[in-house]
Amino acid sequence: MLYLIGIGLSDPEDVTVRGLELIRSSARVFLDAYTSILSVGKDRLEEFYGRPVELADRDLVEQGDVILAAAQSADVSFLVVGDPLGATTHADLAMRARQRGVAYRVVHNASVLTAVASCGLQLYTFGETVSVPFWDAVSRPSSFLDKLLGNWERNLHTLCLLDIRVREPTMESLLRGRPEFEPPRFMSCSVAAEQLLALLAEVSAAEDNADLLAESDAAELRNRLNRRKQLPPPERLLTVGLARLGSPDERIAACSLADMASRDLGPPLHSLVVPAPRLHPVEAEFLRQFADTEADAALVDASAAER
């Protein structure tokens, strides 16, 4: 039997009582170590569970053979930060288990997708969740902005999940054919805000040059520009940064997008929310407790007043 067990968001004690029983009675225990992380390391988990924990990197999970072969003859626990089927790769593991005749069972747990309610925004007024990837020299994906605008137009909040890079091989090591790994990277709210600011600045720049483009390109570009222009300027666009949700040193900050680019919310993991343009008064009242300055509080109040 394969148990896909959510271990929550922060500490070893966030596992459920049932999850802990199953971990302790499993022959082998794997931990997904690349889609998310807890604030504690493998050692603390092993100590708390009283069991050895094997780290599973992307290859081990995506190939799946080691885990599924073990689960064919004994109980195996596969631990996931958050709720187990939140990432495509874990749904895929469950499906392949089934194809090989290995029964699986999911033990649910908290997820950032609902823990985000700690900022006071109501879950039923969130639209589609988006992922913000790290930009690099060759690639600057921006499709998340279009999804964000789709939510904004319908007065829905957007939760932005921020990129995590764990065990990424360096370009040089790939060329040498012997992989060495980059240090892990976790996108902060300030980096996410910087990327969003850069995108919005590009919109303005592109607008100035739209008449240089071929007519068909220009029409499509103008359409995108018009959608993006709905957003207020960065100094008046409210954002909410969430760091270490569910942990004792959780930190939530509500401020403008422009300010978020220079806020330090401390160690990972971070998530960013772009609230809907018009907040419910109760949402605004709750959110105001996370405004550090008078300017931040005024911005929250303005979002409620525009309703």
Place this chain on the structure above:
Amino acid sequence: MLYLIGIGLSDPEDVTVRGLELIRSSARVFLDAYTSILSVGKDRLEEFYGRPVELADRDLVEQGDVILAAAQSADVSFLVVGDPLGATTHADLAMRARQRGVAYRVVHNASVLTAVASCGLQLYTFGETVSVPFWDAVSRPSSFLDKLLGNWERNLHTLCLLDIRVREPTMESLLRGRPEFEPPRFMSCSVAAEQLLALLAEVSAAEDNADLLAESDAAELRNRLNRRKQLPPPERLLTVGLARLGSPDERIAACSLADMASRDLGPPLHSLVVPAPRLHPVEAEFLRQFADTEADAALVDASAAER
């Protein structure tokens, strides 16, 4: 201190280890008994926690005084099925605690909003969540259909949370001025499907009579009709029924809306999903395991093929 503690979706063992510690060290323990339920009663919880549990009905929570007064001088646990801030009323309780100078802390847990991934549909392709209320002789709310269509148009799934009525006073008893309560009611997937079928039938009927209405009404009506007409006929509209998610006798069924109206998925709680018109192949492959008949499986395959 007020602890808002999520207790998960099904069994007493679904509480987290931290949640259990806090419950056991609290002076008083309240259980929200009206926004959702576990599959077990108060007795099983008390036995498992080793603490008396006080049921909190809507009035007790919305007035809040009893709970907040207790939390002013001692540790109080307020237990909620799912993740604690999922319902507006609990965010409101946290805010009023803060206003009275009572510190609160949230202990997160699993929620149907993410456990729904057990059917194989990816969480990041869900749009806005909707609530389907029971209809009665005087009121037939239908705004959830417009939200569902908003998701459908953007190729997003819709999770429909189905109505729960606990401790509703009878009309007669209200007239007599001494409340007596209706037996609790939990909307099943089949009742939700029936209401949706009735709404869609009304669309067809209204269409036939649109020319009888005043011109301005007719234009608005025609706009709504045109949006609703995007949906395929009920025999070809794929739905997913989810019953007792996260419990050992969880039941998931994928079939047409027309068929869902006569499927019996057993005891509560139920939720209904209307998947996006075009599924990812991996979503369809996962979902197919919940198709009971060949016709159901063909409907799932058709949703993937249209992508």
